Amino acid sequence: MSGDIITVKHLHFRYNSIEVLSDISFGIQAGDYIGIVGPNGSGKTTLIRLILGLNTPANSTVSIFGKSPAAFTEWYRIGYLPQKLSFLNPYFPATVHEVVSLGLFSKKKFPRRLQKSDQMKIDEALRLMDITDIKNTLIGELSGGQQQRVLVARALVNEPELLILDEPTTAIDPEARDHFYHTLQDLNLRKNVTIILVTHDSATIGKYASKLLYIDKKVIFFGSFDDFCTSEHMTTYFGEFAQHLICHRHD
Amino acid sequence: MKGKQSLIVLICMLLAFVLVSCSQNPQQERGEKKVRVVASLFPLYDFARQVGKEKAEVVLLIPPGAEPHSFEPRPGDILKIHEADIFLFTGKAMEPWIEEILKGINGQTPIVVDSGKGIITAGEGSAGHEHGNDDPHIWLDFSNAEKMVDAILDGFVRAGPSNREFYIKNAEAYKQQLQSLDKKYYNSLATCNKRILIHGGHFAFGYLARRYNLQYLTAYQGYAPNAEPTPQNLIELMKKLRSNSLRFVFYEELVMPRLAETIARETGAGLLMLNGAHNVTQEELEKGVTFISLMEQNLENLKRGLECQGI
Amino acid sequence: MTDMDILSALQYAFVKRAIIAGSFIAIVCSLIGVLLVLRRLSLIGDGLAHVTFGSVAVGLLLRQHPLSVAIPIVIVSSIGILKLMKKAKIYGDAAIGIVSSLGIAVGILVASVSGGFNIDLFSFLFGNILSITDTEVYTSIGLSAVVLFMIVFFYNEHLSAAFDEEFARVSGIRTERINMILVMLTGITVVLTMKVVGIMLTSSLLILPAVTALQFSRSFKGTMVISACAAVTSVITGIALSFLLNLPTGATIVLINFMFFAGAFLYRHMTQRGLH
Numbered sequence: 137m138s139g140d141i142i143t144v145k146h147l148h149f150r151y152n153s154i155e156v157l158s159d160i161s162f163g164i165q166a167g168d169y170i171g172i173v174g175p176n177g178s179g180k181t182t183l184i185r186l187i188l189g190l191n192t193p194a195n196s197t198v199s200i201f202g203k204s205p206a207a208f209t210e211w212y213r214i215g216y217l218p219q220k221l222s223f224l225n226p227y228f229p230a231t232v233h234e235v236v237s238l239g240l241f242s243k244k245k246f247p248r249r250l251q252k253s254d255q256m257k258i259d260e261a262l263r264l265m266d267i268t269d270i271k272n273t274l275i276g277e278l279s280g281g282q283q284q285r286v287l288v289a290r291a292l293v294n295e296p297e298l299l300i301l302d303e304p305t306t307a308i309d310p311e312a313r314d315h316f317y318h319t320l321q322d323l324n325l326r327k328n329v330t331i332i333l334v335t336h337d338s339a340t341i342g343k344y345a346s347k348l349l350y351i352d353k354k355v356i357f358f359g360s361f362d363d364f365c366t367s368e369h370m371t372t373y374f375g376e377f378a379q380h381l382i383c384h385r386h387d
Numbered sequence: 388m389k390g391k392q393s394l395i396v397l398i399c400m401l402l403a404f405v406l407v408s409c410s411q412n413p414q415q416e417r418g419e420k421k422v423r424v425v426a427s428l429f430p431l432y433d434f435a436r437q438v439g440k441e442k443a444e445v446v447l448l449i450p451p452g453a454e455p456h457s458f459e460p461r462p463g464d465i466l467k468i469h470e471a472d473i474f475l476f477t478g479k480a481m482e483p484w485i486e487e488i489l490k491g492i493n494g495q496t497p498i499v500v501d502s503g504k505g506i507i508t509a510g511e512g513s514a515g516h517e518h519g520n521d522d523p524h525i526w527l528d529f530s531n532a533e534k535m536v537d538a539i540l541d542g543f544v545r546a547g548p549s550n551r552e553f554y555i556k557n558a559e560a561y562k563q564q565l566q567s568l569d570k571k572y573y574n575s576l577a578t579c580n581k582r583i584l585i586h587g588g589h590f591a592f593g594y595l596a597r598r599y600n601l602q603y604l605t606a607y608q609g610y611a612p613n614a615e616p617t618p619q620n621l622i623e624l625m626k627k628l629r630s631n632s633l634r635f636v637f638y639e640e641l642v643m644p645r646l647a648e649t650i651a652r653e654t655g656a657g658l659l660m661l662n663g664a665h666n667v668t669q670e671e672l673e674k675g676v677t678f679i680s681l682m683e684q685n686l687e688n689l690k691r692g693l694e695c696q697g698i
Numbered sequence: 699m700t701d702m703d704i705l706s707a708l709q710y711a712f713v714k715r716a717i718i719a720g721s722f723i724a725i726v727c728s729l730i731g732v733l734l735v736l737r738r739l740s741l742i743g744d745g746l747a748h749v750t751f752g753s754v755a756v757g758l759l760l761r762q763h764p765l766s767v768a769i770p771i772v773i774v775s776s777i778g779i780l781k782l783m784k785k786a787k788i789y790g791d792a793a794i795g796i797v798s799s800l801g802i803a804v805g806i807l808v809a810s811v812s813g814g815f816n817i818d819l820f821s822f823l824f825g826n827i828l829s830i831t832d833t834e835v836y837t838s839i840g841l842s843a844v845v846l847f848m849i850v851f852f853y854n855e856h857l858s859a860a861f862d863e864e865f866a867r868v869s870g871i872r873t874e875r876i877n878m879i880l881v882m883l884t885g886i887t888v889v890l891t892m893k894v895v896g897i898m899l900t901s902s903l904l905i906l907p908a909v910t911a912l913q914f915s916r917s918f919k920g921t922m923v924i925s926a927c928a929a930v931t932s933v934i935t936g937i938a939l940s941f942l943l944n945l946p947t948g949a950t951i952v953l954i955n956f957m958f959f960a961g962a963f964l965y966r967h968m969t970q971r972g973l974h
Binding site for chain 1 (some may be wrong): 736
Binding site for chain 2 (some may be wrong): 710
């Protein structure tokens with residue numbers, strides 16, 4: 137569809153001769169707030185990595201903003217939060233401020249230097265994630281939840297059109313979680329930021345996301361939340377109780 | 388098929404024959420077998436050549452260009468030693484790896500010659516440097532060299548008593564050469580304007596300096612070139628050079644003459660080589676240098692460096 | 699003679715060269731060192747030194763100027779280490795080990811096959827801070843200019859790639875290129891620095907100042923600055939102290955570096971009691 141900013145068509149991906157993703161097809165439009173859910177090992181993170189070009193599928197069936205990931209160059213339009221597991225070294229001697237500023241370099245060309253105007257963007261991102269008071273603290277000295285907020289700020293700081301967040305709330309406690317989802321919803325509604333959020337937390341995501349992509353190596357479901365909750369096919373697949381659990385919150 | 392099989396057998400036999408005959412010692416065809424000598428250091432290698440002449444096949448254990456103080460023998464080297472008739476080494480100070488090898492040698496061969504045995508080693512340099520261990524560079528005092536030739540002669544005689552007269556004659560002739568070398572040194576170095584040797588290398592020429600009454604100062608405190616000099620040490624040498632108006636600094640063989648160059652650069656002095664004859668370069672080996680030829684070159688350099696009027 | 703003062707030592711050109719070249723080398727090694735230590739490539743200095751040994755042997759065998767053979771081979775090897783890490787899916791230390799043992803083996807083989815050289819290999823490879831020539835001073839300054847340029851102008855790329863390589867890729871930074879720049883710079887630095895001040899100083903300046911800085915730095919920029927300062931200070935005080943106490947200079951510098959590290963470590967533990 138022409139309004140799609142991300143298109144995935146018949147995506148297959150094998151890893152060590154195991155088929156991780158099989159015949160995935162869907163399209164994401166500008167302004168969508170979509171939750172990608174599924175059980176552990178279902179290929180959600182792999183899907184994100186394929187969309188971003190960190191891995192290459194056998195056939196080029198992914199397009200972002202109309203281009204394949206390999207040919208795409210306007211990375212400043214995307215803000216990315218990788219899965220916390222990929223955060224390597226907790227002893228890395230960088231301050232919160234330095235880490236967040238890394239999100240700005242997608243828009244710059246060589247030599248990538250911070251300007252005065254960037255300061256404001258950084259401050260805003262810090263404020264949004266409520267980490268202004270710790271901006272000069274080393275990232276290794278923060279709690280898990282604070283670290284995650286820093287990485288989200290890094291994804292947001294460049295005011296991207298598209299936010300891709302992979303498991304952003306695993307370390308954040310339930311109260312903070314709600315606030316976090318609210319912030320995202322605000323961005324989505326006020327600034328039309330497209331949000332792709334991979335999560336385990338299928339219950340909470342239902343409250344905020346407008347669309348759901350359920351993956352378990354294949355697309356189990358893709359569509360709006362309402363459709364998910366009224367679909368008999370889904371009732372059969374999940375069982376009434378599980379479906380109810382996900383949908384119950386969505387009112 | 389039978390035809391093919393016998394062809395293969397024939398080829399195998401031919402191959403075996405070729406291999407066996409190639410590994411034969413070619414000397415065996417000539418009748419008398421040469422005495423196989425393995426020497427651990429160049430002077431011993433040369434002395435052995437001079438004593439054994441065409442009746443000996445002498446091999447130098449250290450590869451050309453290698454610095455011997457940090458040499459460690461490989462399995463092939465140990466094999467060479469075991470297969471030799473005579474094995475010559477300088478002394479346990481010069482070749483610390485000898486201990487282990489000696490343990491592995493039991494039986495009659497090879498005949499092991501500790502060429503430095505009985506030679507009194509000095510603990511002090513002539514400049515008053517206090518060295519804890521003994522100076523292993525005994526061959527640079529030519530009277531010691533003569534004693535080493537005697538020890539090597541003894542080894543040859545034990546290995547081949549039938550050629551006793553031959554070896555004795557060669558040894559005597561060579562010792563004469565060493566004696567005239569010594570005399571030459573003595574005469575040439577008796578009347579020099581300068582009597583201080585500044586050496587940008589390790590403490591190798593202690594015996595030589597003492598024998599000809601020269602003061603000897605080195606950049607390194609140790610007996611091997613792998614130590615590190617101290618700034619004060621270098622400055623001392625530079626000061627000595629200046630205060631004695633010396634025009635040359637000496638450098639040693641085989642290693643990069645960095646420190647000598649530093650001293651030279653700082654003082655405007657020239658550079659001259661003093662070859663300790665531990666080992667030779669690939670080029671020198673090919674050219675066929677001898678211990679005496681190296682020492683004669685040294686004497687020329689000494690005469691120039693110390694401004695001697697002698698012949 | 700033992701009560702000479704430091705100022706009189708400065709009148710000697712070789713002391714001045716030691717200070718100048720030593721300081722530039724200290725800056726180069728300590729800055730690269732921060733990036734290497736954070737990426738767990740700290741032993742790449744030692745590893746590439748072994749490769750240099752092998753390639754110099756090859757150079758001498760081919761009767762070419764050894765460095766003209768060594769530098770390309772070292773650069774190729776450093777890239778090889780990167781490729782090994784990626785394709786063989788091993789960590790940096792194993793990749794370094796593989797390339798390093800290959801280098802030494804080649805060197806020993808070539809040394810045996812060639813029958814010998816005209817100069818002792820090790821003496822050729824390893825310089826000494828007290829015997830630096832004018833050419834080597836210029837080389838050190840030139841090398842510093844190149845390395846500083848590559849680090850300062852690619853500072854944020856280096857930081858992003860070292861912190862989170864995948865995020866860096868997704869922000870359009872060509873991480874493959876940055877990684878290659880880092881290891882190639884390391885290769886050239888190791889070869890040239892070894893020849894000027896020897897392997898002991900090279901390895902220790904690549905690791906110790908960085909690790910010292912990591913003990914108590916409060917930001918990435920701070921880490922780079924502290925590392926460089928610690929390195930330069932260690933060189934200058936090392937030269938001064940070795941002079942005053944009549945000690946070998948290189949070893950003194952290494953010891954001072956270690957003392958800095960020990961001090962930083964103790965400081966951190968004393969001020970952070972109860973926090974972890």
